[in-house]
Amino acid sequence: MKYSWRVGRIVGIEIRIDSSWFVILILFTWSLASSYFPERFPDWPPFQHWLIGLMTSLLIFASVLIHELSHSIVAIAQGEKVKSITLFILGGVAQISEEPKQPVQEFFMALVGPLTSFAIGVVAFVLSFFLKGMSEPLGAVVSYLAMINIILAVFNLLPGFPMDGGRVLRSIIWKVTGDLRKATQIASRVGQGFAFFLIFVGILQILGGSLSGFWLVFVGWFLHSAAVRGYQQVMVESLLKGVSASELMTKDFHAVPSTLLVQDLVDAYILRQKERVFLVQDEGVLKGIVCLEDVKTVPREKWAETFVAEIMTPRDKLEAVSLDSDGSAILNSLTTKEIHQVPVMDGDRVAGIICRTDILRFIQLRKDLGA
Template structure:
């Protein structure tokens, strides 16, 4: 997931937020100010209420960061490479480049997040009890109690047994350990996740339509996310089973037409028109990719401005993948559905969704009949 705002790094892992995280922060702060705090302290000044609301929402987002950081740090301990940690509308995401090497690693990486949320819930609950025991401000007690409750809810919800939730990872690890087959375990967890997503989606719709509760919208969104992510993980699991550990270099296309960042659009148009590509990587003199430009971007440049416009000015960012990376772990986001393949930082090829689809079909073509059916 693309990070709108980057905060830096934790143990070398890029940390940031997607713009949608601001929406959930505002809604959480409003929930505290409008619902939780007035119920505990009816005469609380609105300035104090909003300070506590914003502070409580920020502390909750930090606890979500801690949840995802726990996944990432445990994963790093098993040699799993972590791309980034990102907060967004429906929580946090820790993106990994590698699969867990064993069922034990899979279980420990998965359980680290819920345990961290549970610990945060217990910690905030302890603060609430201590402040209350010392006759501290009731508003602080209410805020700490709310933080305890919502962290415990996050811990319990994430332990539901369906991918992509942490409970789905725990289920996958258990089945992997029991059966000794990671692919079957992953497919079972994704099937459970699909049913869980459908159940949450219908529960949210029922809550909204039957009871008129707006909270049903959030439950429905969670169900949609779980369902979509479970379907995507199922596709990835099947692709991994078919391609095994096939590296990107075995699937990528070499000899792609490239442009130079400082080259004018006018001089590149004949080159692009004579190629069958729709997207063209840009490389500097050292062979390092600097972006990707599409035919549509070239068309949008007026003919009178093409001589004075460089390719870099109309190019977009390029997704990079390593030549030695397993094809099944590659994600090709955005409209290009393609990536530049690098080896030691230098461009060696281009990978598209069509290349991956073809590799899957060729692998199935050469597989025994029984394997093709599975």
């Protein structure tokens, strides 16, 4: 599910569609066209069930998009940057560059989404009364849309993280206690509890012979992992707060040539000298960096035929940081750019190297020590 396509741009925000979105579009259209509309409007010809089903599905996704846009617009109004909105199998997600800095900011950013869905629902509900008299299919589409948007609003208001209601809850606890980590922990626990409830109901449904229970289990599992991830992210950020690059970096490192075989790197350097990170240099010119993590990406039987040059993070992909760069910002950039290491520069000199595992180890240590 890694592929997504850019479909346009609204108020400067890139709109993307993930490949998984097509699955839900087909499922939705199919369930509307094969059971929902035929049960209520048996006189319609089948192609009309499908056409109206497809139209309804697309309008639902337009509603989801408007919901996400409302979050984004409030975020932008509060000075955040919004890169993109991606529609995927479970709705939409807006890529807002940073976590909110203030509880009040988060409160409004989260609340506007359900309010928007609720407003769309009410407008569609009123509209359906006028449309019913004019056109039966249009009336059917719009009243279904009304129902779905109200359900979306209510579901999103549930007070468990990562739902909007969970963010609202977090912002309130954050405001009262002044402790973002604690607030996230509570909202995340409620979210996990709710996710387990969904999984439980889903399993009951499956045992009762209803296959739609799988869907609930899937949604519950997704919400659970998002709730856990949300808390971990905040915890990691709080553990790395005020930690600079100079505290995280490895200062002892050797230079190896890019033409070295991975097997020789392992035998001569990693095993013998117990080192984990190396500058890759050819005749004094920096070519890249290679870490133990890079070695792990190659299967052992390929070590004797793979060169360091093939597994290193090349120089043009390296994002140099300075000695006083912030730890959580470095981890963030390693994660989003999918690289394993950064060089720490002291002027023109490479003063140290930070691998992702160095940061993770540091976090683990702090956690173990109860810091």
